[in-house]
Amino acid sequence: MLTPGRSLTLHADAGRELPRVEAFQALYNLGCRPRQGEVIMIAGRSGTQKSGLALYWVAQMGLPTLYFSADMSAFTASSRLASMATGDTTEMVSAGMAAGGRYRQAYLDALAHSRITFAFGSPITWPAVDEEIEAYVELWDDYPQVLVFDNLMDFENAESSYEEQMAVMSGVTELARATGATVIILHHASDKSWEAKSDPWAPPSRDQVKGGLSEKPELSLSVALDPTSLEYRIAVIKARMGPCDPTARRYATLRCHPESTRFSTLEPRLEPITPPTSRPWSPLDTLNK
Template sequence: MRSLALHAESGRELPRIEAFEALYSLGCRPRQGEVIMIAGRSGTQKSGLALFWVAQMNLPTLYFSADMSAFTASSRLASMATGDTTEMVEAGMAAGGRHRQEYLDALAHSNITFSFGSPITWRAMDEELEAYVELWDAYPQVIVCDNLMDFDGAESDYTEQMAVMSGLTELARATGATVIVLHHASDKSWEAKSDPWAPPSRDQVKGGLSEKPELSLSVALDPTSFEFRIAVIKQRMGASDPTAKRYASLRCHPETTRFSKLETRLPLATPARPWSPTDVLTKS
């Protein structure tokens, strides 16, 4: 019965979030039950984007993180929910009392369950999934793996990375969950050095692994303007641009792990919609 139900749900579009309007305008249609890759160079807020995305959808989520500590993850979620900077959240948690309680209350409605540990192992994933099903009598609707190279044995071994991608595909099929996996693009290519703030093309994703998922997104961050760029470099059921020349632009707010609308970058012949200050998230 559970298998029948989960496959009936697979294929429907994931809940849309306002900040990704420019991405949707490119024809990007993330769907339930897909494997989705977010690829980018080091320091481009891949984890921030994944965390913001699942927090905004607020679907039951199991998040495997090899990089963040429990305190860091909780601080980023509380910052996202309240609009306070992560430094303010950390100070408030350390102060205790009502400040700590305010941040704990902000996390009360989160549907994200975290699993921390490096490396990520299949045994640990199996145990976490069993515990999740035991607790909720259902699979999570989203599973995040942060990131591919933090799987046991996959740091530099292409064969093992391919095996991980095959395993994640089977996981998505068996559970009906959307599996979001983060991965690195080359920092040493000519493009990385000549235009470091442009989303990497499909051939710059390490190991060529962006071809395996149903949907692969390439991301980059301009640290001078905090313009965050997302290109659809692979999409099985829609438009894509493997060169990553056509991309959506968002505003990144790293201090609060938030993203907001900016504009859509289209071919030069087509003018982009100008952004307005009202598009930017501000703390009330």
């Protein structure tokens, strides 16, 4: 049992803001302040680069991270990291690793300083989570500062059971409290709603997140990718500390580079200036002055 002052003193460091990522400036401009020790949900429809965003985010923050991946294969995840580090496309990474020699070594060198540790397997089970965290602590003598679960519906028995999904959210919340780690969990939004069909490139609103589970975390982000312009839109649909918009109509816009799993600030597009059309001189020009 703690007094409010004692609780604030003990947990002040746990609530510090996460390292900022330059490409996310538009999101910070909305008042979004992700903090250490929070449970953060990234929700979006299928094919909206949720995994790419989470991987880019943790790579750019540079914090010790344990990434549970049931949605990406081991090669896909690691080649995305190599692509991100070098700027080469994932196809180039794949070709370079197959070629071997100095090409392979260049990508291995690019990953040498990564602070991300992967745990692969589907479905994700709690015994496996406990074992991976124990192994991480054994290796590094500390808990990871960030835990990523990709994704919620890949937990055992959580594919279609609302009760299991709620149990997963309770479990990751308890995990964040016990370890002090930031937990990022990915989740799906409905592909069958009227909004998904009429405006598929807009971030889904809070009520479109499957199971209504976006209300559980401290921070829930809704994402969408316009494949024609590669504009990436992120809305804050739930924030316990800060502004949010459950309708997701107010969102930050980034530029997505899916070929290299990178994101950048959205540069304004300048319309070309059309020069005036020339025509022969006419006596009327003098009269009109």
